[in-house]
Amino acid sequence: MHPILRRSLFAVTLACLSSVAAVANAADYPNKPITLIVPWAPGGSTDILARSLSEQLTKSLDQPVIVDNRAGASGNIGSYFVAKAKPDGYTLLVGSMSTHAMNPSLMPSMPFKGVDDFTPIALLANVINTLVVNPSVPAKNVGELIAYAKANPGKLNYASAGPGSTNHLSAAMFEKAAGVKMTHVPYKGGAPAVVDTVANQTQVLFSAGTQTLPQVSAGKLRLLAVTEATRTPLLKDVPTVAATVPGYQIGVWYGLLGPKGMPPELVQRLNAAANAALQVPNVKARMESIGVEVLSKTPEEFATTLAEDSVRYGKLIKELGITGD
Incomplete structure (x- = not known):
């Protein structure tokens, strides 16, 4: 066999084996505890959301989902920990608009890229x-x-x-x-x-x-x-700023992310599990009681929101001359 053809066949074989392995791993997932990183201190709305999510995922995935608060550097410490983890679904992050769409434009020395270094899994909620x-x-x-x-x-x-x-x-x-x-x-x-x-x-x-x-x-x-751009169903009688100041809009979201390169089959499974977890009536009611509107979006929809907000807020931060601590 010609050496070039042999190398090509070898490369194709490796790619097929990797794909098969990824599918097999996703089918076997999870077979050990999962760590859910919260890049903020305990007690805040991000932490409350993450703990409600972990409780439901523990039930549906039949493995412990452990919340690990790694606060500091405006959310960068915990986020960076996840960015450098293996993309196997065992280290996940509850990130936010600020950590992923704002921080990269606010801080001159970022340890990660808010869009490129993560896999968007589920857009979990909007906080009013x-x-x-x-x-x-x-x-x-x-x-x-x-x-x-x-x-x-x-x-x-x-x-x-x-x-x-x-x-x-x-x-x-x-x-x-x-x-x-x-x-x-x-x-x-x-x-x-x-x-x-x-x-x-x-x-x-x-x-x-x-x-x-x-x-x-x-x-x-x-x-x-x-x-927000439109009135929230949680405060139906409260107008938007945009009703008086056309074009004004800022929305603060929470999302479930993993390291870059997670297998699509695993992402889809986690997306379905996370969406179902937050639609459990008592979980949804608890979040709404503190002004958090739970969502149910696809990974693709979350990826679009992340990319668009990163560009939008990056531009605004530069125009306004805002810098972080």
Whole structure:
């Protein structure tokens, strides 16, 4: 046999064997515990979602799914751990819009590529992102807030969880789109940002409903709008910012990801399992009670969202001159 033909046949044989092995491994999956990395500290909405997911996956996959919180560097530490893991489905990540679509543009020295180094498995949920003000602000809606801010440039302080956070990006986008000027007051985390907005040290806050809605219910903050492109079914009577400021939109999602190169058969199985897990009535109700809307999307739909948001937010971050800590 000619040497070139022999090498070609050998390469084809190896490819076929690899494909067969991948299918066999997917069929046997899982045969040991799975680690679910959360790149944030315990107790937050990402962690609550991950633990609900792990509980249901443990039942449906018949193997322990163990949550491992690896916080630090704005989610980069845990995310990088998964990016470097074997693509065998035994190390997974609950990532977010901030870790994968924002961080790569905020930080000059990233240890991973938010799109290229991961396999999108399932778009798990959207967390409602709200615009709230301290009740001392004489604005009952977005239009009145804009009018007040224009009449008092720089007087309104807006809080954030830190430079480059989703709170910061949301407010900076609002300033530009609405043509207003406010003063940024960054904190080390979302909790103190909420506390000081309640205390009127800051007056405006864009933040997840998981943090703001309890204060709204208690009458300590006033809810003006949500930042998503359309109204959320969880707050049907609350308008969007875009209803007053056309084109304004920012959505914060959570997704299940694995390392780059996971077998398609394995991705499809995990996608189906994750989607089913979050549709369990008590799980769905629990997430909705804290302002998290569960989703059911294909891996391809998640990949499209990830790629589009990476480009969109990367461009916005550059235009606004925002940098991370």
